[in-house]
Structure formats: C-alpha cells, structure tokens
Ligand SMILES: Nc1ncnc2c1ncn2[C@@H]1O[C@H](COP(=O)(O)OP(=O)(O)OP(=O)(O)O)[C@@H](O)[C@H]1O
C-alpha cells in the first residue's frame with residue numbers, strides 16, 4: 001500500500017485543502033494521511049475564518065507519521081506562516097522524504113490570504129529546494145518570481161526562474177488563463193511539456209489546484225514519472241470539473257468521484 005501525507009489547511013467546505021487531498025488520494029488508491037497547519041471556516045462563498053495551528057502541533061503530527069508510518073510522497077498546501085514552513089521543511093529533511101509536491105497556496109479564490117506575505121521568502125528559501133514539483137497558478141508564479149506573466153514566453157521564463165530556485169520540476173497551471181483552453185506548462189530543467197484541455201465554463205472550481213497537486217503526489221507515490229503523474233492529474237481534474245456537482249451558492253467543489261467513474265465507463 002502506497003502512503004501519501006498531505007501537510008495543508010482544513011477546508012470546512014470539503015472542496016479544497018486537506019479534504020480535497022484525502023478524497024483525491026482515496027480515488028487514486030493510495031493511503032492518505034494528514035498534518036493540519038490551519039483550520040479554516042470556509043464555504044462556497046468565501047473564507048469566514050482562519051485559525052493557524054501552533055508550530056508544535058504541526059511538528060508533532062509530522063513526527064507521528066514519520067516515526068511510524070512513513071510516506072511515499074508528500075504534498076504541501078496552505079502553510080500560512082514562515083515558522084510553519086520552517087517546521088515542515090525540517091520534517092521533510094529529518095525523514096529524508098522524496099517525491100515532495102509543493103502547491104504554493106497563497107490566496108483563496110475569494111481573495112482571502114492563506115499565506116502571510118512575509119512567509120513568501122521562507123517558502124522560496126526553505127521549501128522550494130526540497131521540492132520535487134512545485135505547482136503555482138499564474139498569480140502565485142508572479143509572486144514567487146517577481147515578474148509579470150502574460151504570454152507563454154513569460155511563463156517559460158518564470159518556470160526557468162523557479163527551477164533555478166532548486167525545484168526539480170515546475171508546473172505553472174493555466175486555470176487562470178482568459179482563453180478557451182487551460183494549458184499547464186511543465187519544465188524539467190531542459191524541456192517544456194504542455195498539458196492542454198478545453199476550458200470548462202463553470203463557477204464550480206473551488207479546490208482545483210489542491211486536487212491537481214494531490215493527484216500528482218498520489219501518482220509519484222506509486223512510482224510514476226513526473227510527466228506521467230501530471231498527465232493523470234490533468235485528466236483527474238478535467239473529469240472533476242466536467243462532471244459538475246451543484247453544492248452551495250458560490251464557487252462549488254469539484255467532483256472527486258468523476259475520474260474513477262469515467263474509467264469504469266470506458267471499461268464497461
Ligand atoms: N475552467 C477550467 N477548465 C478546465 N481546466 C481547469 C479550469 N480551471 C482550472 N483548470 C485546471 O485545474 C488545475 C488547477 O488550476 P488552477 O490554475 O485553477 O489552480 P489554482 O488557482 O491553484 O486552484 P485553487 O486555488 O482553486 O485551488 C489545472 O490543471 C488547470 O488547468
């Protein structure tokens with residue numbers, strides 16, 4: 001049984017954060033574990049409250065997993081503060097964890113901050129050098145690289161800059177493109193790979209980034225290459241957005257069952 005640990009925030013609404021990660025792990029047949037960095041009161045309308053955990057609580061959760069169960073891959077999401085980032089980086093180093101997917105969560109879709117501004121440097125200096133894959137959306141890539149990203153050439157330059165910060169693979173996600181296609185760009189230090197799908201016109205995209213990064217971590221745990229893992233993650237999120245659930249009055253969650261359902265339909 002392959003095991004994956006998510007280190008992220010809890011989303012009471014169940015569509016993003018820890019909840020999205022564990023649902024994705026379950027659907028991709030890996031054993032999910034969690035270390036919670038913050039509890040958010042959140043629904044499809046926005047974030048009503050953010051309650052960070054103490055550094056001790058985060059460290060202890062990581063110790064509990066590392067000293068007994070182990071992990072074949074790690075996914076990080078909302079980390080909130082520089083001190084939590086340092087505790088997470090220390091845990092990853094202590095246990096020598098490989099296959100580390102860092103989703104550099106900064107701002108929720110409604111605009112609420114999930115990472116303190118002064119924590120950006122800690123993320124770059126302490127965590128990115130330990131990352132196998134980093135998965136920023138375009139606004140996050142802009143903050144990390146301090147450059148404006150408008151064209152695909154800008155995105156390639158940003159990917160190179162992120163790679164030079166010590167990350168092995170960079171994926172810049174294209175969900176924020178104002179285009180009829182969503183293209184995710186992967187850079188491995190030498191070549192660029194493009195993962196393109198039709199853009200779905202829907203407001204139900206809460207947690208797409210978490211789900212996508214969790215799927216990459218699950219596939220890496222099973223031994224897939226990063227290229228293969230991103231391909232599965234892209235198919236997983238495309239199915240989850242397409243096969244819409246209608247939950248809540250605002251930006252609803254995606255459908256974590258949809259990918260498995262689509263595979264079963266193909267087999268039938
Ligand atoms: N409307 C859409 N149609 C198709 N694919 C989408 C759409 N929106 C996002 N995606 C895909 O979902 C994944 C996540 O991308 P996105 O840029 O939305 O991440 P994000 O902004 O970090 O998400 P969030 O902050 O809500 O968790 C990518 O693979 C992207 O291509």
Ligand SMILES: Cc1ncc(CO)c(N)n1
Nearest residue numbers: 009010011016017078108
């Ligand atoms: C807890 C949490 N993590 C990440 C995101 C980004 O989607 C969110 N909205 N909430």
